[in-house]
Amino acid sequence: MKLTLMLAAGQLATAATLCVNPGASNGCLGSIGAAVSAAAAGDTIQVGHGTYKEMVTIQKSLALVGESPQNTVIDATGLSNGIFVDGTAAAPNTAFSNVSVSGFAIQNANFEGVLVANAASVTISGNVVTGNDHALVPSGPSGATCPGIYAFETASSFDCGGGIHLSGAQNSTVSSNVIVNNAGGILLSDDTGQTADNLITLNIVVSNPYDCGVALASHPPASITGAMVPLAVIRNTVAANIADHNGTLASGAGVGMFGFVAGAAVSGNVISSNILTNNRLPGVAIHGHATGTSAGENFDNNTIVGNFIAGNMADTSDSVTPDTAGINIFSAYPINGLTIIQNTIRQEAIAVVVNAPGAVNIHLNNFDNDQGIGILNLTSGGVNANLNWWNCSRGPGGSGCTTISGPNVTTAPWMTVPAGGI
Numbered sequence: 057m058k059l060t061l062m063l064a065a066g067q068l069a070t071a072a073t074l075c076v077n078p079g080a081s082n083g084c085l086g087s088i089g090a091a092v093s094a095a096a097a098g099d100t101i102q103v104g105h106g107t108y109k110e111m112v113t114i115q116k117s118l119a120l121v122g123e124s125p126q127n128t129v130i131d132a133t134g135l136s137n138g139i140f141v142d143g144t145a146a147a148p149n150t151a152f153s154n155v156s157v158s159g160f161a162i163q164n165a166n167f168e169g170v171l172v173a174n175a176a177s178v179t180i181s182g183n184v185v186t187g188n189d190h191a192l193v194p195s196g197p198s199g200a201t202c203p204g205i206y207a208f209e210t211a212s213s214f215d216c217g218g219g220i221h222l223s224g225a226q227n228s229t230v231s232s233n234v235i236v237n238n239a240g241g242i243l244l245s246d247d248t249g250q251t252a253d254n255l256i257t258l259n260i261v262v263s264n265p266y267d268c269g270v271a272l273a274s275h276p277p278a279s280i281t282g283a284m285v286p287l288a289v290i291r292n293t294v295a296a297n298i299a300d301h302n303g304t305l306a307s308g309a310g311v312g313m314f315g316f317v318a319g320a321a322v323s324g325n326v327i328s329s330n331i332l333t334n335n336r337l338p339g340v341a342i343h344g345h346a347t348g349t350s351a352g353e354n355f356d357n358n359t360i361v362g363n364f365i366a367g368n369m370a371d372t373s374d375s376v377t378p379d380t381a382g383i384n385i386f387s388a389y390p391i392n393g394l395t396i397i398q399n400t401i402r403q404e405a406i407a408v409v410v411n412a413p414g415a416v417n418i419h420l421n422n423f424d425n426d427q428g429i430g431i432l433n434l435t436s437g438g439v440n441a442n443l444n445w446w447n448c449s450r451g452p453g454g455s456g457c458t459t460i461s462g463p464n465v466t467t468a469p470w471m472t473v474p475a476g477g478i
Contacts, residue, residue: 224249240267269299
């Protein structure tokens with residue numbers, strides 16, 4: 057025990073702090089990349105105010121700290137990324153852990169502002185990520201392409217990966233960032249490894265016109281993984297974010313959970329206490345696009361809880377809703393264990409659309425879309441929707457109340473006063 061403590065103390069004692077400023081003065085280095093190369097695992101790099109025209113690739117444990125996003129800028133014009141936490145050599149496994157990046161404005165990259173691939177315990181916090189995805193080539197009102205994007209990003213060509221992208225990331229945190237005017241906001245995917253147990257919280261994700269505010273997407277595995285089926289996006293928490301006016305030039309939900317290939321898995325995730333407004337698709341959208349395969353897709357055991365959802369638009373394509381919607385659940389395969397609870401939904405023609413086999417549990421929600429549809433069930437599957445507020449004490453279908461549409465929706469008993477919450 058004593059030897060272990062002595063070794064740990066020795067490791068802590070060797071951690072150093074390096075400094076960076078544009079003039080390489082006062083013993084500091086002149087570029088962030090040079091400091092990363094010089095740093096040992098566990099070191100801290102403090103970056104002074106200024107504009108750094110470089111792409112920073114991190115392949116070791118360290119802390120990268122800018123003075124503030126107002127005066128410490130990574131300008132990646134003409135470069136792939138602003139920050140790339142790169143563990144792809146170990147795909148599909150985690151390469152290294154304990155990286156933090158905070159206090160920067162990260163802008164003008166061809167692809168993501170911040171890309172994290174195959175690393176654990178990474179913290180991206182307190183940054184402004186803006187104006188990235190410059191390689192995007194719009195191909196019409198509903199699509200785009202991204203020439204030159206990394207081969208291991210198997211399904212990000214339509215948005216260049218967005219502002220911040222986690223692939224094969226575990227136990228990591230994306231917190232208190234402003235993500236604005238990129239193609240998309242925050243993406244969690246499994247191209248290079250399983251993406252699990254991450255926390256996305258307190259971010260402001262607005263006006264990213266080609267994709268969602270936050271997307272959890274199960275993609276085909278990259279060739280570097282050697283895998284034959286998707287590697288899964290599971291047990292992540294998306295909490296207390298603001299997602300507003302995303303996807304306006306193409307399509308994008310406030311929070312989206314997506315799959316389109318056999319074996320895709322986006323399960324066990326929690327979408328909680330977010331403000332999801334004015335997005336081009338519904339506030340929350342689950343899209344299971346794969347059809348005609350025996351493997352199916354797994355969207356089981358996701359929880360949508362305590363969100364405020366308003367002013368979003370209708371869903372489109374194969375997941376189309378007949379009017380604007382707060383939440384849309386679409387899959388050709390059964391979804392089990394899905395819970396929609398304690399949300400407030402207003403300014404939508406339809407609060408919740410269910411278009412997937414399986415049983416859905418919908419409770420303690422406030423359907424404040426006056427005289428609209430609270431729940432539209434487009435399948436023969438059961439919807440257990442007791443204990444909701446239907447905008448009046450008389451329950452669904454009464455004068456001035458929100459109503460239901462479709463078969464097998466159980467609503468009694470209902471709440472006679474609104475549920476607490478947002």
